[in-house]
Amino acid sequence: MLQYFVNIWDSVKTPLIGMRLTWRRLFTPAVTLQYPEERWELPPNSRMQLFVNMDDCIGCAQCERVCPVQCITIDTIKAVPDEVEETTTGHKKRLHVAKFDIDMAKCCYCDLCTFPCPTECIYMTPSFEDAAPDRFGLLYHFAQITPEKAAALSAKARTFDEAAEARKAAAQPAKAAAAD
Numbered sequence: 001m002l003q004y005f006v007n008i009w010d011s012v013k014t015p016l017i018g019m020r021l022t023w024r025r026l027f028t029p030a031v032t033l034q035y036p037e038e039r040w041e042l043p044p045n046s047r048m049q050l051f052v053n054m055d056d057c058i059g060c061a062q063c064e065r066v067c068p069v070q071c072i073t074i075d076t077i078k079a080v081p082d083e084v085e086e087t088t089t090g091h092k093k094r095l096h097v098a099k100f101d102i103d104m105a106k107c108c109y110c111d112l113c114t115f116p117c118p119t120e121c122i123y124m125t126p127s128f129e130d131a132a133p134d135r136f137g138l139l140y141h142f143a144q145i146t147p148e149k150a151a152a153l154s155a156k157a158r159t160f161d162e163a164a165e166a167r168k169a170a171a172q173p174a175k176a177a178a179a180d
C-alpha cells in the first residue's frame with residue numbers, strides 16, 4: 001500500500017524536476033532571434049561572400065596568384081591604347097577582364113586575396129546567405145564582357161600587335177643602314 005503512494009509521489013515529482021529548467025527559462029528574457037526578420041550584428045571584419053567591383057579591376061591577377069586554393073580564375077585581353085580607361089583610384093586599365101570567376105564552393109574565406117589588390121576592388125561583403133541548390137550555383141561570374149565582345153577585343157588586340165610588329169620590321173633595315 002505504501003509503495004502505491006510512493007509511486008504516485010514519484011510520478012508527480014519527476015516531471016516537476018524535469019520541468020525545473022523550463023520554468024526557470026520561462027521568466028528570463030529570450031535570446032533567440034526571429035531570423036530572418038532579425039539578424040545578429042556581425043563584427044566589421046567578418047569574412048563572408050566576396051565581391052569584385054569590375055569597374056575598378058585592372059586584371060593584374062594578384063588576387064588569383066595569392067589564393068591558396070586556386071578558386072579565382074581570371075582571363076584578360078590586352079587593351080589597345082585608345083581603349084585604356086582609368087579606375088576610380090587612378091590606375092590605368094590596360095587589360096580587359098574577359099573572365100573573373102570565383103568558385104565559392106572552394107573558397108576558404110581566408111581573405112588573402114583582398115590584401116594585394118592595388119585598387120581594393122575585391123572585398124568581403126556582409127552577405128552570408130547565398131546558398132545554392134548545387135555547387136555550380138556557387139561559381140560566381142563577375143566579368144561583364146560577353147564572349148562575343150571578348151572575341152572582338154582579342155581580334156582588335158591581335159591586329160594592333162601585328163601592325164606594331166610590321167612597323168618594327170619595316171624600321172629594321174633603316175636602323176641597320178644608319179648603323180653602317
Ligand code: SF4
Pocket residue numbers: 050066067068069070071072102106107108109110111112113114
Ligand atoms: S578568400 Fe581566400 S580562398 Fe577565398 S578567394 Fe580569397 S584567397 Fe581564395
Ligand code: SF4
Pocket residue numbers: 052056057058059060061062063064074116117118119120121122
Ligand atoms: S588584384 Fe584586384 S585589380 Fe588585380 S585582378 Fe584581382 S581584383 Fe582585379
